[in-house]
Amino acid sequence: MSDGNGHVKWFGNLTSKDTPDVGGKNSSLGEMISSLKEEGIKVPDGFATTATAYRRYLEANDIEEKIKSLIDDYHEEIISLDEAGQSIRDLIIKGDMPEDVEQAITEAYEELGSRYNSEDVDIAARSSATAEDLPEASFAGQQESYLNISGKKALLEACKKCYASLFTDRAISYRDEQGFDHMNVALSVGIQKMVRSDLAGAGVLFTLDTDSGFPDVVLINAAWGLGENVVQGTVNPDQYTVFKPFLDNHDINSIIGKQLGDKKIKALYSDDEEEPVKNADTTDKERRSYVLSEEEILRLARWGKTIEEHYGKPMDIEWAKDGELDEIFIVQARPETVHSQKETTASLKSYNLKEEGKTLLKGLGIGHGIGTGKVQIIESADDIEQFEENSVLVTEMTDPDWVPVMKRASAIVTNLGGRTSHAAIVSRELGIPAIVGTSSATQELENGKEVTATCLDGDEGFVYDGILEYEEEDLDLADVPETKTQIMMNVATPSAAMRWWRLPCKGVGLARMEYLINNVIQIHPLALTRFDHVEDKEAKRKIEELTRGYDTRESYFIEHLSRGIATIAASQYPDPVIVRMSDFKTNEYAGLIGGRQFEPEEENPMLGWRGASRYYSDKYRDGFALECRALRHVRHKMGFDNVIVMIPFCRTPEEGDRVLEIMKENGLVRGENGLKIYVMAELPTNIIQAEDFAERFDGFSIGSNDLTQLTLGISRDAEQLTELFDESQTSVKELISTLIEKAHKSGRPVGLCGEAPSNNPEFAKFLVKAGIDSMSLSPDSVLKVIKAVARAENNETSD
8 A cells, every 4th residue: 555645654665764754763663674574573564644744733723833832932931831831732632633634544544454454453653753863862752652542533532642742841841952943843653553562571672781881782671561661660670681792603592691570560451442551460470480581582682683783873672572473573663872872982980989878778770870969759740840959869760751850860769660761761861870670769768868879880779878978080091002911800790890891901800709699699509509408497488589480499500600700701702701719708608598507617717718628628519510510601501712710719739630620520621612720829839839830720810919918927807907918018029920930931821810000000010020911900990000001011111
């Protein structure tokens, strides 16, 4: 069927060139249908009303001049924004659809029904403004969408409501700020066959990491029912992260992140004509189940990558799964509007919280930053005028009506929402820290209470009691010098690895496994492998709760650990990422769920049963086996062959032999698939017998804190001796120089992981002169040390 009188255009006849006539959303749907169908990407059929149809509607009802007059009255402060907006919307909704426009829409609707063998096909009517998705115009979602519309009469009413939504208060205010002429913007309505995602699930997909802008991942959010709850942030969805560079290799499972959301509600069809979509509670089974299978996650990620490559830019995509057809469809795709507009050479901000405070609340941390101020709880958008500048905004959730008040907040805290909710997306655009999905912020926080909201290097964001002191520093990534010495960074959390991906590093020199075990897994490994012997009933209950839904309790540990490590490895791929096996002390292990009965009490755990000595011991070896199996999964099943394994606190070469044998039994064979195994050099014996250790290991990493402790005989925790604890002592430096010399003779590289080079430029200079191969530091020290090392290397050259 041909397009009707210029008032409608079928998606199949549209391309990106039609944006001025049908808006970015609708032209994008047509572009995908016409260009990506052969790639297997499915888009529901439909058509769009045109800008011509919109202007014809205004003309036929003689309301254009009236709209201009009301806008002028608002600008001249004769009437309020609320009065102007409501009056304009009333004018539009009360108008009559011109006969020629009505005929074009109804005939197209009949044709759509015939294509799906339905007289009154269910459709979604989505607004698409002709200027909505231009690069200068972010804050998408200014206009309305209407779902589960059936019948010609309901469709025509939905079109008028979409036209009217061009003049919501938020849209008027936004266009004023962006400098758009209200009368130069038109509204197209995308009329698309509804996907029965009410019977399955839906969500959003971004072709980059929405927090950091890291370009090599696809981020997918999913919830049961229609997708509006994910977009609006009224539900805490599942989140899946997929590594893009591996998607073409079907032998690799490139899912590096998989988090279960509670998904407490789902949006369903309703028979109520006034409210065709209603929310219902999800079942306990639905809350405990992932919406998508791994095959579906990977298929969606591949589609996202294909769409991104076609458009040549990061994309923001909405998808829906049809429960009747058991098929997934793309229902919207538009350019991502936050990170894609930033220069990759822009500065990063580093934050350091200088005080400790009482934790009042925690949730999902969005962005990176700290905000302080008085709590102001706003229950409804009707009350946003009451908000005071630089307060901490606390509310149930936000939608586009909240943008004006969000701009004035020092931080945002919501009960509901995930990483792709409205509050998360807008807070990133504004550069304001947000903590979403707290469940109870409006109940737990008190109006007027002074708080500090932090989103730093973990997945969690925290609200602390009181105004805490903090430092903020700009890190300029422009004009960073090259160095011969490899500068790497120390990382504990996957989110920190993602956040700092722009740093000019050559990999991760120390990825600490302890964070993932302590904060993500939480359970003592032996409490999983020897669950039947756990004596603590409460610990058993917690373990059963955390591991419910996994094939085995051991798979819970392996899955969480492998995905966390894979995320860190992905952030630097293909540069090396050195993962240190667990180096908890006995008192730290005892603090894990179910851990106390498996750990001895030691007078000095720092010098006790730690590192290598645990791994081959019958009292821990099956716990170490889980760590090995996770790392094998990362390297062999997930494809991250850039991961190097490192053994801490190895007291003798013979102990090294025993550890390597246990690793081999668990599938980690030195040299197989390029596997390198390093040893920490943190005891004088590692240096005295360096040649023997070099026969067994592929490299050394100096742990300067432990080496200093054991050389000077000063505990790292001895407050009275702090002034004597100094890596620059001659004895420590001589040991380091000796190790480098011996290791290089044996053909082994030596790195150092610690803050000594950043705390003391002279120490960095010493390391360069001694011939160190690499230095690994906290991310916010990297740029400073690169410059210090470059100066030291230049001095060496000039000498």
